[in-house]
Amino acid sequence: MTDALLLTGIAELTTNTPRPGDPTGTITRAAVLVVDGRVAWAGPGADAHGAVAAHDAGAAVVVEDVDGRAVIPGFVDAHTHLVFGGDRADEFEARMAGTPYTAGGIRRTVAATRAATEDELRARLAGFVAELHRQGTTAFEVKTGYDLTVEGEARLARLAAEVTAEVTFLGAHVVPSEFTGDRGAYLALVCGPMLDAVRPHARWIDVFCEEGAFTPEETRRVIAAGAAAGLPARLHGNQLGYGAGVRLAVEAGAASVDHCTYLSDDDVAALAGSDVVATLLPGVEFSTRHPYPDARRLLDAGVTVALASDCNPGTSFTSSMPLMIALAVREMGMTPAEAVWAATAGGARALRRTDVGHLGAGARADLVVLDAPTRVHLAYRPGVPLVRDVFVGGARV
Ligand code: NIG
Numbered sequence: 526m527t528d529a530l531l532l533t534g535i536a537e538l539t540t541n542t543p544r545p546g547d548p549t550g551t552i553t554r555a556a557v558l559v560v561d562g563r564v565a566w567a568g569p570g571a572d573a574h575g576a577v578a579a580h581d582a583g584a585a586v587v588v589e590d591v592d593g594r595a596v597i598p599g600f601v602d603a604h605t606h607l608v609f610g611g612d613r614a615d616e617f618e619a620r621m622a623g624t625p626y627t628a629g630g631i632r633r634t635v636a637a638t639r640a641a642t643e644d645e646l647r648a649r650l651a652g653f654v655a656e657l658h659r660q661g662t663t664a665f666e667v668k669t670g671y672d673l674t675v676e677g678e679a680r681l682a683r684l685a686a687e688v689t690a691e692v693t694f695l696g697a698h699v700v701p702s703e704f705t706g707d708r709g710a711y712l713a714l715v716c717g718p719m720l721d722a723v724r725p726h727a728r729w730i731d732v733f734c735e736e737g738a739f740t741p742e743e744t745r746r747v748i749a750a751g752a753a754a755g756l757p758a759r760l761h762g763n764q765l766g767y768g769a770g771v772r773l774a775v776e777a778g779a780a781s782v783d784h785c786t787y788l789s790d791d792d793v794a795a796l797a798g799s800d801v802v803a804t805l806l807p808g809v810e811f812s813t814r815h816p817y818p819d820a821r822r823l824l825d826a827g828v829t830v831a832l833a834s835d836c837n838p839g840t841s842f843t844s845s846m847p848l849m850i851a852l853a854v855r856e857m858g859m860t861p862a863e864a865v866w867a868a869t870a871g872g873a874r875a876l877r878r879t880d881v882g883h884l885g886a887g888a889r890a891d892l893v894v895l896d897a898p899t900r901v902h903l904a905y906r907p908g909v910p911l912v913r914d915v916f917v918g919g920a921r922v
């Protein structure tokens with residue numbers, strides 16, 4: 526047996542493998558056995574020696590005592606826009622002085638991204654991946670959408686595919702300036718040559734369905750083209766105001782509809798009656814001063830909720846999942862347990878992944894050791910860097 530790791534001394538282990546009365550599958554005084562990059566066993570520390578023997582891991586096992594700390598699954602960030610050039614600090618500064626956010630700012634990042642070399646974009650992305658790991662994120666999605674030309678979108682998708690399997694084609698982010706006055710031509714490009722060029726690198730298709738971006742009819746058309754090309758949908762919807770995003774996501778059987786800041790009762794009921802995950806992105810409300818989405822209302826209706834960072838230079842230039850958890854608890858009515866679940870298992874649901882977001886036997890061994898005795902501290906001690914050790918596939922990063 527090679528590569529076996531036994532973490533012992535875990536004060537509180539969140540496995541996200543539900544048990545009666547405990548949907549987050551918490552074990553106190555726990556241990557985890559990792560063999561060949563997967564969770565082989567998780568349970569009470571008192572049973573650890575038996576587990577090591579049962580998995581024939583005795584000879585090779587490295588034992589690490591985490592000394593009374595909490596362990597959780599690595600965060601699964603199901604919504605980021607991490608391949609881009611430049612930043613928009615000036616726009617953020619103006620917004621904090623009262624200028625409202627509009628989607629038009631996206632075009633500035635498009636210009637900066639087009640001007641960036643491939644090496645610059647790759648290096649920037651590598652920096653973001655290191656930043657994610659440092660903060661406990663061990664699986665993540667990356668969208669295209671800041672180039673909006675055929676070759677450029679393919680370049681962004683290819684670069685994203687170098688760092689994650691979860692690449693989303695977002696050619697329908699905004700209509701680029703060169704197509705102002707001919708939306709139809711841009712839509713035809715997105716649904717035809719651009720989709721063809723991006724498809725080999727992508728797993729999902731996304732549309733920014735919002736006033737100032739794409740209409741419901743346009744959104745439907747892009748979703749249909751994606752479906753025909755084998756790319757299921759995940760959508761941006763109901764971010765800046767009430768609209769059709771949620772309805773279209775449910776109609777299309779999308780994996781997720783993201784933002785969900787402005788929801789009617791019908792939207793909530795439609796989500797509750799579907800398998801679509803509501804991915805909430807409170808970093809956006811933080812940095813646009815919009816009201817936070819009402820997670821409590823969604824949870825009480827029975828909707829599956831995920832939390833993600835939406836890391837992008839316009840509306841949420843943060844990759845911190847602990848910040849999302851703290852905001853969700855303080856501002857959105859979630860309990861700490863719900864928020865940690867949403868940032869781990871919820872993100873995995875939004876990506877239709879069963880190998881991450883939990884620590885049941887067979888899961889990829891993506892774990893975070895917190896410098897705290899319980900996961901509650903993620904919300905209780907906001908802004909404090911509590912992520913101590915991060916393992917991806919059983920290897921420390
Ligand atoms: O998720 N909503 C669309 N896209 C981004 C914002 C992009 C930008 O402003 O650059 C978002 O908030």
Ligand code: FE
Pocket residue numbers: 604605606761835837
């Ligand atoms: Fe986004």
